[in-house]
Amino acid sequence: MVIGGTWFLRPEPTVAVSAELADVGSPVVLAARAAPPAPQPVTTPESALPAPAPDAVALTFDDGPHPEFTIPILDILDRYGVKATFFVLGENVEQHPEILAEILRRGHSIAPHSIHHDELTKMDDARLHAELLGASEIVKRVTNQQPTCHRPPYGSHDARTDAAASGLGLSTIMWQVDTNDWRKPGAGRIATTAGGAAGGQIVLMHDGGGDRSQTVAALPGIIESIRSRGLRIVPICANVRAAPVSGPARF
Numbered sequence: 001m002v003i004g005g006t007w008f009l010r011p012e013p014t015v016a017v018s019a020e021l022a023d024v025g026s027p028v029v030l031a032a033r034a035a036p037p038a039p040q041p042v043t044t045p046e047s048a049l050p051a052p053a054p055d056a057v058a059l060t061f062d063d064g065p066h067p068e069f070t071i072p073i074l075d076i077l078d079r080y081g082v083k084a085t086f087f088v089l090g091e092n093v094e095q096h097p098e099i100l101a102e103i104l105r106r107g108h109s110i111a112p113h114s115i116h117h118d119e120l121t122k123m124d125d126a127r128l129h130a131e132l133l134g135a136s137e138i139v140k141r142v143t144n145q146q147p148t149c150h151r152p153p154y155g156s157h158d159a160r161t162d163a164a165a166s167g168l169g170l171s172t173i174m175w176q177v178d179t180n181d182w183r184k185p186g187a188g189r190i191a192t193t194a195g196g197a198a199g200g201q202i203v204l205m206h207d208g209g210g211d212r213s214q215t216v217a218a219l220p221g222i223i224e225s226i227r228s229r230g231l232r233i234v235p236i237c238a239n240v241r242a243a244p245v246s247g248p249a250r251f
């Protein structure tokens with residue numbers, strides 16, 4: 001699924017489970033038929049949703065983890081008690097797994113942004129699958145959490161890439177507010193653009209891929225501006241299907 005202004009949850013496969021019970025002639029099948037299971041209540045925490053609520057803004061940082069800029073961003077977020085979302089590159093995670101672990105330790109959401117930052121729409125099916133699955137597995141290896149979202153490099157996606165991601169349990173996450181911080185327009189411009197985000201919107205910034213000192217400098221003002229308008233700042237895409245730390249990896 002693609003996230004624009006709406007989101008939805010994947011239904012639990014209760015029907016398939018019932019059919020399986022019937023096939024094996026389990027004695028519980030009669031009880032199951034007499035009293036079909038009630039729908040499970042939605043207990044998904046807000047941080048796991050792939051879009052912010054109407055009274056909230058999501059700050060997202062792409063292309064990290066970066067040895068120089070990610071930690072300063074984490075420190076500012078901590079100072080304000082803000083949780084954000086980091087779309088990380090598999091190749092950078094492999095170089096700096098300790099920084100990814102620190103992002104996780106401080107309570108932020110983490111999701112893959114491919115391994116090599118190439119355009120997914122220009123890949124054949126095999127390479128596309130390898131980039132999506134590989135980045136997801138790299139993140140999972142460090143965090144022991146199964147990612148539930150991904151962001152395509154350059155925002156380049158189509159029905160084929162979205163379907164491939166969806167097949168791996170990954171929602172495709174874009175944005176509504178583009179700071180263009182990678183163009184280094186100045187901290188003031190970045191702060192004005194991101195700080196003006198409306199409720200329900202996702203803001204695109206970068207902690208990696210180049211000199212992000214302007215993004216770091218802009219961040220306090222961004223947070224203060226968003227909050228001054230009565231909006232909350234929330235993470236999105238937090239994993240809700242994490243395996244126990246000591247348990248086996250599941251795919």
Ligand SMILES: [Zn+2]
Nearest residue numbers: 062063153154
């Ligand atoms: Zn990127």
